[in-house]
Amino acid sequence: MSTSTASVPTTATSAPRFPLGALLLLSLAVFVTVTAESLPAGLLPEMVAGLQTDPLGVGLLISVWALTVIVTSIPLARLTARFDRRLVAAGALAAFAVANAATALAPTYEVAVATRIAAGVAHGLFWAIVIVYATSLLAPSHLGRGLALVTAGGTVATLAGLPAGALIAQLLSWRWSFGVLALVAFALAAAIAIRLPRRTPEPALPRAERPTGADASLLPIVLFAAAALVFALAQFGTFTYVRPLLEVAAGAPAAQIPVLLFGYGAAGLLGVVAAGPLADRWPRASLVVALAGLAAAFGILSVAADTPLMYVALAVWGLTIGAYFPLQQSMLMRIATDRTRTLASAGTVVTFNVGIAAGPWLGDLVGGAAHPTGATALSAGAVLIALALVVAALLTATPRRLA
Known part of the structure; x- marks a missing residue:
């Protein structure tokens, strides 16, 4: 191929x-x-x-x-x-x-x-x-x-x-x-x-004409898959406990919780809408900025959840969550070759679900519903790890695939 x-x-x-x-x-x-x-x-x-x-x-x-x-x-x-x-x-x-x-x-x-x-x-x-x-x-x-x-x-x-x-x-x-x-x-x-x-995928080349050695896109794909795992862990490590985060740590009135969650979801939808043109014009920078913004949002929720900054952090959280997946998927499809494109997509699905499964458990270990700011601190650190993995993936990818 x-x-x-x-x-x-x-x-x-x-x-x-x-x-x-x-x-x-x-x-x-x-x-x-x-x-x-x-x-x-x-x-x-x-x-x-x-x-x-x-x-x-x-x-x-x-x-x-x-x-x-x-x-x-x-x-x-x-x-x-x-x-x-x-x-x-x-x-x-x-x-x-x-x-x-x-x-x-x-x-x-x-x-x-x-x-x-x-x-x-x-x-x-x-x-x-x-x-x-x-x-x-x-x-x-x-x-x-x-x-x-x-x-x-x-x-x-x-x-x-x-x-x-x-x-x-x-x-x-x-x-x-x-x-x-x-x-x-x-x-x-x-x-x-x-x-x-x-x-239908292109037919495979005759054995004598097939390239030897590993595909150059494999390393950045693996790094992106690892980033997806850590990203999902960060998201579900905190989102599982979002109600106690808003009620206990932020002190939001019970009547305000549905409004806050709706605002979070609306920001997520806005993030999806913004991700399209951003991914076409500034794919690398947009992905890095989204992850940096999410780490900052979790950081604010860890140390200042009971201040008005909570509203800003919640909006940034929703915005970046909505933008991340289309930004990463478009980057993956630009990086992957015909040989690795299906593997890249399937691998991300697998690692993301591993993060979904592990996130609530780890969030509970560091505080869970009783001390939700422990979960947000865990999530902030996890997003920084995801950011480092993404930067490494971008640096190891062939520049022509990012055009």
């Missing part, structure tokens, strides 16, 4: 127009998958009663999903690497729809666990391929904006998907929440398979 240093696949150069419709379909699919990932947290009392379990059992439905993604994403990405990426994405979504329909019909807790594992497998494969597929639809000048639009579905899921799922559960049943997601996912799978263009 070619080791060309082109910043995006060659197929993108033949389609200079911004493929808005295709990207919106992919963004909606991201919205559905991210909503389902954490939906049990929004349906906690209903699922406890319906599955005759306890809150810990419902929480494990999220944990087992993350563990499944960690274990299966890279093997499945490698297994499907030679297939049309459009059909892989559509097939993963169709399997995801079936698994969520099975969760909606699960008669027992044990069956629900099995269906969540199946959904996690499909989710991991979809996330391993969706950024690669979206990149193949984009011209180089549109890469940042295009990937920001696709990943915006995840931010909107936090703002609207979980509240919508909780509302459906209250009006009808928690089973309907999963059932609606299944129906939407199946419709999106069909639309992607029918309406979006084929993207």
